Amino acid sequence: MTTFPAGTFTPAPGRGSLGRMLRTHARVEASLTLRHGEQILLTLLIPLALLIGLSLLNILPAAQLGSTSKVDWMTPRVLAVAVMSSAFTGQAIALGFDRRYGVLKRLSATALPRWLLVAGRVAAALVVVALQSVIIGAVALLLGWSPSAAGLASAVVLLVVGTLAFGALGVLLGGALRAEAVLALANVVWFVLLLAGGILLAPSTMPAGIGTVVSLLPSGALAEGLRAALVDGTFAWGPLGVLVVWAVAAGAVASRTTRLT
Numbered sequence: 001m002t003t004f005p006a007g008t009f010t011p012a013p014g015r016g017s018l019g020r021m022l023r024t025h026a027r028v029e030a031s032l033t034l035r036h037g038e039q040i041l042l043t044l045l046i047p048l049a050l051l052i053g054l055s056l057l058n059i060l061p062a063a064q065l066g067s068t069s070k071v072d073w074m075t076p077r078v079l080a081v082a083v084m085s086s087a088f089t090g091q092a093i094a095l096g097f098d099r100r101y102g103v104l105k106r107l108s109a110t111a112l113p114r115w116l117l118v119a120g121r122v123a124a125a126l127v128v129v130a131l132q133s134v135i136i137g138a139v140a141l142l143l144g145w146s147p148s149a150a151g152l153a154s155a156v157v158l159l160v161v162g163t164l165a166f167g168a169l170g171v172l173l174g175g176a177l178r179a180e181a182v183l184a185l186a187n188v189v190w191f192v193l194l195l196a197g198g199i200l201l202a203p204s205t206m207p208a209g210i211g212t213v214v215s216l217l218p219s220g221a222l223a224e225g226l227r228a229a230l231v232d233g234t235f236a237w238g239p240l241g242v243l244v245v246w247a248v249a250a251g252a253v254a255s256r257t258t259r260l261t
Helices: 018-034 037-056 070-100 103-107 114-142 149-174 179-196 208-215 218-232 237-257
Strands: none
Touching: 018 037, 018 070, 018 114, 037 070, 037 114, 070 103, 070 114, 070 149, 070 179, 070 218, 114 149, 114 237, 149 179, 149 218, 149 237, 208 218, 208 237, 218 237
16 A cells, blocks of 8 residues: 655645744734724824823923933833733723624634633734834934933833733733723723823822832833833833733733633
8 A cells, every 4th residue: 555755745634833823813913903093093193192292292290200301201101001002902902892793702613722812912912012112212212212222122121021911911801801891991991000000190209108009000010110221221120020920910810711702
């Protein structure tokens, strides 16, 4: 009996490699985000409006700025807003409506494991955040931004870990509630964290107890870590640790609680 070596005939049945599935899933999710007008408004236009408006207008209190220029003070915080917008709010809403329209149910019939569904969405958020950072950084430079060169590598690390933390939180929210509830709650949380989560108001300017709590939120930790990196040129280990804890805890819970319908 004549036999043929493996791979002679194509297609070869069987599951693809996990790495290839992850890359494909992340590419599809990133392209869907970038083609969606409302997502672009949330992830890019609003952060740019905050950056330009608060850098040019005399709105920020002088006591909070200290000797730092407005654009130098705002840029790290706008980067934190961008991460929160794309990785948390955008991912949560997209996942909630994907569940509503049966997208996840159909994906579950493929070889994609549940953890890879989470990882693919977070990887897509990393791609979007990278594009956001380049555009926001370019606009900030035009406005006179002068980041500390010593802190650029630290800022990249914080952006990656912050995206993982907010992405896991977005999947946790979008994978557990109904789409309508996710839409309302994700936007409410975004506004609350923007106004009182350590982004527009630094934790150091708040009362001691409140400031400590805010610094333990992912928004406060990311904003303060990026400020330390891009303004002071130092690596903030405390904020990084806070973000790692949020990323691990939310990712573990999300991988178990994400529902398909």
